[in-house]
Amino acid sequence: MAATIHDVAKLAGVHYSTVSRVQNGKAKITQETKEKIYSAMKQLDYHPNSVARNLANGLSGAIGVVVDAKDAEAFSNVFFSRSLFAIERAAQLRGYNVIIANGGSHSGNAVESLVLQKKVDGLILPPSTAKPALIQKIGDFPLVILGQPDTGRLCASWVDNNNEQGAELAVEHLYLKGYEKIAYLGGDRKLGFVERRIKGYLNALRKDAPGIIVTCESVPEQACLAGMSMLSSKDAPDAILCNDNMAALGVIQAARKLNIPIPQQLGIVTFDNYPLAEFTDPALTAIDIDTSLLGEQTANLLFQRIERKTTNQQILLSAVLLQRDSSDRK
Template sequence: MAVTIKDIAKKVGVSPSTVSRVINGNAVISEETKKKIVSVMEELDYHPNSLARNLANGNAYAVGLVIDAQDEHTFSNAFFNRSVYAIETVAQNHGYNLLITNDRDMAGTSAVEKLVLEKKVDGIILPTSSVTVKLVKLLKDNNFPFVVLGEPRIDGKDVSWVDINNEMGSEIAVKHLKENGYKRVSILVENRKTVFARNRIEGYVKSVKAYGLAYSEEYIVDCGTEMERISSIIKDMLVRDNPPDAFLCSNNMIAYQVLKELKSQNISVPREIGLVTFDNYPIAEYMDPPLTVVDVDTFSLGEQAASTLLNKIRRVEQGNQQIAISPSLIERDSSKRGK
């Protein structure tokens, strides 16, 4: 077996408690014994056993991150990487590890519930898709720290969450398009039912009206993810009266498809039609023309989520936090017609 606190104690000739106190630095120990203990710890290559420590402290020193494997699009890859990195970094800095789990069902209790009830983590970060009334009740009943990634469909005011400011994202995009002389902006979202699509549409409507741009229900389109469908929607729109002269796309794939359709019709971007998309995938920069994007600092997203969670874990009073990360516009050619 590995070397324990007792081995150290025996070798130095003190009690285990003293060694423990040196390790934790939470009591006054004479310089002399402290030095001896530290040197023996090094000599024997001692490392505290976290399993024992966790039990004694009643903490797992871990935070859980639930991922939704189904949901490959909303929690897209790019999001995932940077945010996870941020969460892990913040957690690590506070002495916590990051435990990742899928929210699958296993014999009655979900994996998430298990994590909570069996005390495998001290707090948890959930995607909105995992937020159910049942789970929230469980967490609240147990006074268990949690933070939602994305604005939840339910209980929005009663929980802490961190999200992208989608409304603002639309606003800066519309403002930019307006400043570049576009008059009839259409917004294409993947699924109108999601909270983030609703928020984007809301911001879009608000600023289209504020800037006195053309407004029509027909400009708000739920185009799904199927590429053929997107093409045919674009085709249809362009032959109607008052066709859009700009598109705000909810993601890079939609933008890519729109661009392809426009090219095939020999419509020039940005001269005839402008294009802005949410999300800054590596490829956006290299498209022809390079795409103007609404970019989100996903690192910051994860960072905020993790900090909020850790404050809850350490019982720092902060109430429920609703944090919306401001996106920024990266201006590229696809929307630059000048005035």
């Protein structure tokens, strides 16, 4: 006999209404409770009975996620993978399938195909695909952008981490720890989220403090070269905010080559707690970018749009700073 929602609730030790709320993404449930419910569903091989509902409502029972498979860096990115897993799990809770469509240089065609052929009931798009002309063309079709689009006036729903706030938290933390000259290293300013991080960094600097910004490819080797150049200059900073873990690894390597002790003479904060920040030596103070929550919130907002229960919303997830040894100057 197939498992029911009551069986899931009993095994998870919660009321069946809690299972229902997790399925529908309609209430704030603790992550611990969610994990108990997910585990119970998996253990019981529970599947929501959504076929009849979808047929009655004229729905396909699928959502689409558009990616650019030619962009190897983005497609294999661990952060995208974590977001995608969260989207798939949220869809499964509602009995939906996820169709991954390759946008590439013809992303508009991929989106139009999914929409016009009614293959999906809603879409999740990357910011690079969400062009004003495309959004206007598909009209009120349910969609949510995974990340803040660069076009500020775009009339669409999106969810992103608050990158500007995260940079401000990092700079304020470094000042509190006694560092005085703070630099920013890494990233490509053509990317919207990098530019927003740099904006937050500049906003948080003390009045008349010089903004020291060095962008580079986010690989340790390039970051090490950039870090050595920065740290050996006359106006060397005593703290660096890194765009990601790879840039931070390069800065650690540069400091070691120049015999600069961390955190005594150099403080380091990195964006992204995952995957390496807590395992480096010294462990890195990090601005936690919760990409699982990002994916979950994006999917939940999309299902609200599919059910016509909300208008366009723009959601920024609050940043969190995790203090570790790399900036813990006594």
